[in-house]
Each structure stands twice: as C-alpha cells, then as structure tokens.
Amino acid sequence: MSNPLPAASIILEDRYSPGSIYLVQRAKALKFLGGFHAFPGGKVDPPDAEIAQSQNLWDIAVVAAIRELFEETGVLLCRDSSNNSIKSSPQLAQIRCDLLEKRSDFASIIRDNNWVLSASDLYPIGYFTTPLFSPMRFETRFFLAKIPSGQTPEVFENELENGVWGTPAEHLKKWYADDILISPPVLALLEKLNKSPASDWRLSSDKGLITQDEFVLDRVRFASWIQVVSVACPGPSLPQIGNVFLVGLSKFYLIDPGALDDLGVLAIQKAIQSRVNEGDSFYGILLTHHHPDHTNSANHFADLWDVPVLAHLATAEKLLNKIQVSQHLDDCDQIPLGFNPFTGSNLVLTAYHTPGHAPGHLVFFEAKTKTLFAGDLVSTSTTVLVSPPDGHLATYIHSINRMADFNPELLMPFHGCPSANGKGVLQTAVFHREKREAALLLALANNCHSLEALANEVYRGLPDPLMKLAQKQIHAGLIKLSEEGIVIASLNDANEWKLAQ
Ligand SMILES: [Zn+2]
Structure with missing residues (x-):
C-alpha cells in the first residue's frame, strides 16, 4: 500500500456565467481513472514548494493547482507587474507549449515574465485522499477559482480527451443518465455545489464551501448504481485490498x-x-469464484440478511461445507437489477462463465452501459495468478478474449482501480501473457529446464515469496505449450521440461 502523493485541483468557474464550472475528461489510456471526468489538476512537483517559498501543504498546493491548470487548459491565474490579469494570446499559448514540452519550467516562466501568482483568488475548499483500492493514491487539495477575463480554456489531446462547461446540475444529470463517468470525489463536490446557489459558494459559513477539512465520502460510487467498499482481504502471501x-x-x-x-x-x-x-432492498450475494478473498465473509452476510448466495456450480463444489451456495448461475444467466429511474430502462446483469483463473469463474456484464464486473479475470494492480490444476492458461486467455469481444467500457476489477478503458485493459492482459510466453520459450532455448530455473530466468529479480507464485505461472505456461506440442515434459522427471524437436 503506497502513501498518498500530494496533488491539487481547481474548480474553475465561468466569470460571466456564475455557477458554470469546467470539467475535463481524463485520457482513456491513463492508469489512474482514465476516461473519467474530473476537475483540472495533478500531482505536486518538488519545484512547486520552491515557488511557494513555504512548507505549508496548502501554499504548495496553490502553486501546483495554478501550474496544472495552465498546463491542462492554458488558463493562467497570474497577474503582471501592473497587477492586471493575463489575457489569452499566441505568446501565452507558446509559453504553455514550451512548458508542456519541457523547454522551460514554471519557476523560470513566472520569474522571466515578472508575473505573480493570483494565490488569493483561489479558495481552498478541502482535501480528499484516494481510497485504498488504488495502487496509485493522492491527497488532493481542491480550490475554487474564477477564470480571468479574456481567457478561454483549451484542452490538448494527450492527457485529456476534452473539456466541458456546465452547472453542477447539468454535469450530474449526464452522470445519472450513465452518459459520463465522474471521479468519486469530484462527484461528491458537484453534489455539494449543487445544494447551494453559486453566490453562496464562497461564504465561509455552514452554507458555503470554504473549509480546509478532509472530505470523507459516505459512498464511493462509480455510477448511480455502482457503489464500492474497499476492504482488506486474504492474499496469497500478505493481505491485499479487494x-x-x-x-x-x-x-x-x-x-x-x-x-x-x-x-x-x-x-x-x-x-x-x-x-x-x-428503502433499497438487498437481494443477494453474487460470487465470481471460490477464492477466499472473494468469499470470506459471504456466509456472514447471507445469514445476517437472510439472502441467497449465487455462484457457478463449479464454485459451489469448491465451497462445499464452507459456504452454502443457494442458487447456481450458468453462462448467460441474467440477474435483473430492476428499473433505473434515471435512464428509464431496466438494469440487467448477465453472468458469463470465464474459467481459467478458477474453474467456476464468472464475470457480470451490464450490456447497456458496457460495464464489466471482472472478478479476477483481470486486475489493474497486479497480474492474475493462473495456478494449475485449478488454473488453466489457454482457457484463461480464451475467457479474456471472449469478454474483450463484448467491447466493455467501464471495467470494475476486484483488485485495483476501476478503468473506463475496459477493452484496453483486457487486451493488455493478453499481450502481457504473450510476452511472458515468448520469454519462457527463450529460457527453454537457453537450457533452463526446471520450474525454478525457468522462473528465475523469466521473472528475474523477483523477491522470494513472489518467486513461488511465479513458478506456478510458469507451470501454467508450460502446460499450455505442451498441449500445443511445442514443449514436452520429461518422462523420468516431472520437473524437467524442454522444447519439442
Ligand atoms: Zn482469485
């Protein structure tokens, strides 16, 4: 679990249309919440503290927020030597390009132009720490600021897909309709802003927003109908987050x-x-597969709430005498979730049998929104373990490819951060296995023959407890290659593998 990195973000308000605020869509390929809408912002850079000439986290975050806003949108919250705000111009656009392409740095730009940061125009409204589910975590400080007159935001396709103005109500309407994804703290802030008129936002009273406290979300939601609770669960060596x-x-x-x-x-x-x-009704528990990190507290909640546990037959067999599976789910079985009043249509999950990681592995797919609850089909934080005899690599790759054909967009893994680039995550997982297979073939050609020697070669430098898991992955790879006739196991020694021919 990593320590959160300091970051800063700006809620940019339209000067001429009070209450209209600017959201940017993060590029789909980004690892952290790619494809999600958020406020412009990013990580604090070490030189931000030098510019701030302060060790105070809020002072440093002001600099980071101004710099990030300039990089991402071209909007610059600075004043010139006559205390006038800066206007958009081809020169300003060029300075931004120089900064983005690292031909200059923010400190030199400020100094050489005799600019002063408009720090007092930024209203600190609180900070938020990324929950544990994400391998990348940020402690983000949020500010409210009006766009200077004579400036227009412009987004470049690289880190961002696009930018859009709207009132909190307008942004929220699109989110409830499942038209856009919004990062959870930004969603919470939009809901907070939506409760009061823009004229009250800057009041430092109960009615306003101005505070420097941490926001704690009472619900982490990725769509109106998807809530996440990240918990510690058993892991192969150490506890992990699920x-x-x-x-x-x-x-x-x-x-x-x-x-x-x-x-x-x-x-x-x-x-x-x-x-x-x-007033919502809890209908039951769905299990993607039998591993303890997915099922550990299933009995507890099934008993407490008197709800059924639903899983594939092969999962039920694995859980026999441990967890009472009351209903079997098979490939293509549908689980109706009822009416979604925000979209006017019914929500339905379809279970797909996706063995390979575990024999009874299921994923749950919502076809209208192309949302995939992936279980351990893929993870966005680590490589999924395919360990024989339960695990079977060729079947596993077939299952991933099958789900990639559904073109999933929002992918909710059990381990790691959700991604709006579902198909890309699945394709990357297959690509990763192909690379490992090529490395395994090379190690065999270089006269490594035992699981230990092959794992040491393919996963060079891995710490000891993980090397044991790597040997299992290697074993799965060798079984796949032997089924394809490319590798043969020695008749005398079960732990001796070599290339056929
Ligand atoms: Zn698992």
Whole structure:
C-alpha cells in the first residue's frame, strides 16, 4: 500500500456565467481513472514548494493547482507587474507549449515574465485522499477559482480527451443518465455545489464551501448504481485490498464479499444498512469464484440478511461445507437489477462463465452501459495468478478474449482501480501473457529446464515469496505449450521440461 502523493485541483468557474464550472475528461489510456471526468489538476512537483517559498501543504498546493491548470487548459491565474490579469494570446499559448514540452519550467516562466501568482483568488475548499483500492493514491487539495477575463480554456489531446462547461446540475444529470463517468470525489463536490446557489459558494459559513477539512465520502460510487467498499482481504502471501461492489438501485446485490477482518465486515455492513435504511432492498450475494478473498465473509452476510448466495456450480463444489451456495448461475444467466429511474430502462446483469483463473469463474456484464464486473479475470494492480490444476492458461486467455469481444467500457476489477478503458485493459492482459510466453520459450532455448530455473530466468529479480507464485505461472505456461506440442515434459522427471524437436 503506497502513501498518498500530494496533488491539487481547481474548480474553475465561468466569470460571466456564475455557477458554470469546467470539467475535463481524463485520457482513456491513463492508469489512474482514465476516461473519467474530473476537475483540472495533478500531482505536486518538488519545484512547486520552491515557488511557494513555504512548507505549508496548502501554499504548495496553490502553486501546483495554478501550474496544472495552465498546463491542462492554458488558463493562467497570474497577474503582471501592473497587477492586471493575463489575457489569452499566441505568446501565452507558446509559453504553455514550451512548458508542456519541457523547454522551460514554471519557476523560470513566472520569474522571466515578472508575473505573480493570483494565490488569493483561489479558495481552498478541502482535501480528499484516494481510497485504498488504488495502487496509485493522492491527497488532493481542491480550490475554487474564477477564470480571468479574456481567457478561454483549451484542452490538448494527450492527457485529456476534452473539456466541458456546465452547472453542477447539468454535469450530474449526464452522470445519472450513465452518459459520463465522474471521479468519486469530484462527484461528491458537484453534489455539494449543487445544494447551494453559486453566490453562496464562497461564504465561509455552514452554507458555503470554504473549509480546509478532509472530505470523507459516505459512498464511493462509480455510477448511480455502482457503489464500492474497499476492504482488506486474504492474499496469497500478505493481505491485499479487494473491491466489494453493491450493484443496483432499489434492488441491489453484493458482489464478492471477501473481508478479512472486522473492520472490512463492518464497512460492508454499514454500506448495506444505509442503503436498506433508505428503502433499497438487498437481494443477494453474487460470487465470481471460490477464492477466499472473494468469499470470506459471504456466509456472514447471507445469514445476517437472510439472502441467497449465487455462484457457478463449479464454485459451489469448491465451497462445499464452507459456504452454502443457494442458487447456481450458468453462462448467460441474467440477474435483473430492476428499473433505473434515471435512464428509464431496466438494469440487467448477465453472468458469463470465464474459467481459467478458477474453474467456476464468472464475470457480470451490464450490456447497456458496457460495464464489466471482472472478478479476477483481470486486475489493474497486479497480474492474475493462473495456478494449475485449478488454473488453466489457454482457457484463461480464451475467457479474456471472449469478454474483450463484448467491447466493455467501464471495467470494475476486484483488485485495483476501476478503468473506463475496459477493452484496453483486457487486451493488455493478453499481450502481457504473450510476452511472458515468448520469454519462457527463450529460457527453454537457453537450457533452463526446471520450474525454478525457468522462473528465475523469466521473472528475474523477483523477491522470494513472489518467486513461488511465479513458478506456478510458469507451470501454467508450460502446460499450455505442451498441449500445443511445442514443449514436452520429461518422462523420468516431472520437473524437467524442454522444447519439442
Ligand atoms: Zn482469485
């Protein structure tokens, strides 16, 4: 688990149309919330502290926010030596390009032009720390600022897809209709802004927003009908973080409750209880497969709420005498989630049998929004373990390719951060396996023959506990190659493999 990196973000408000604020869409290929809408912003750079001439995190974040806003949108919150705000111009555009292409740095730009940062025009409204589910975590400080007169934001396709003005209500309407994805803290801020008129936003009272406190989200939502509770769950060597999903609106299911400790169980219980208190009905528990990190607390919630556990027959067999699976799900079975009043249509999950990681592995796909609850089909934080005899590599790759053909957009993995680039994540996973296979073939050609020697060669430098897992991946790779007639196992020694021919 990584320490959160300091970051800063600006809610840019239109000077002439109060209440209209600017959202940017992050590039789809970005690892962290690619494809999601957010406010312009980014990581604090070490030189930001020098420009701020302060160690105070808020002072440094002001510099980072101004710099990031300039880089991403071309809007510059600075004043010239006569205390006038800067106007958009070809010269300013050129300075931005020089900064983006690293021909100059922000400190020199400010100094050489005799500019002063308009720090007092930025209103600090709080900070937010990325939940544990993400391998990349940020502590982001948010500011409210009006765009200077004579400037227009312009987004370049690289880190961003596009930018759009709108009132909080307009942005939220698109989100509820599943037309856009919004990063969870930005969603919470839009809802907060939407509660009061723009004229009240800068009041430093209960009615306004101005505070320097941490926002704690009572719900982490990736769509109106997708809520995530990230918990610690058992891992192959150390505990890891898993995403437990509450899926649906008035009728909802829990996917993969695998909490390891009381803290996780409590977090899931709180999430269910608060939904039930609001009149939603908890319908049951869906399991993607039998591994403990996905099933650990399933009995607890099934008993407590008297709801069924649904899983594939092969998963039920693996869980025999441990978890009572009350209903079997087969390939293409549908799980109706009820009516979505925001889109006017029914939400339906379809289960797809996707073995390879585990024999009874299921994913759940919502076809209208092309949302894939991937279980352990792929992870965005690590490589999925394919360990024989339960794991079978050729079947696993077939399952990934099958789901890639559905062109999923939003992909919700059990491990790692959600991605709006679902198909890309699946294709990358297959590409990664192809690269490993090529490395394995090369190691065989270089006279490595045992699982240990092959793993040491293919996964060079991996620490010891992980090397044991690497040997399992190698074993899965060798079985695939032997089924294809490319590799043969020695008749005398089960741990001796060589190339055919
Ligand atoms: Zn698993």
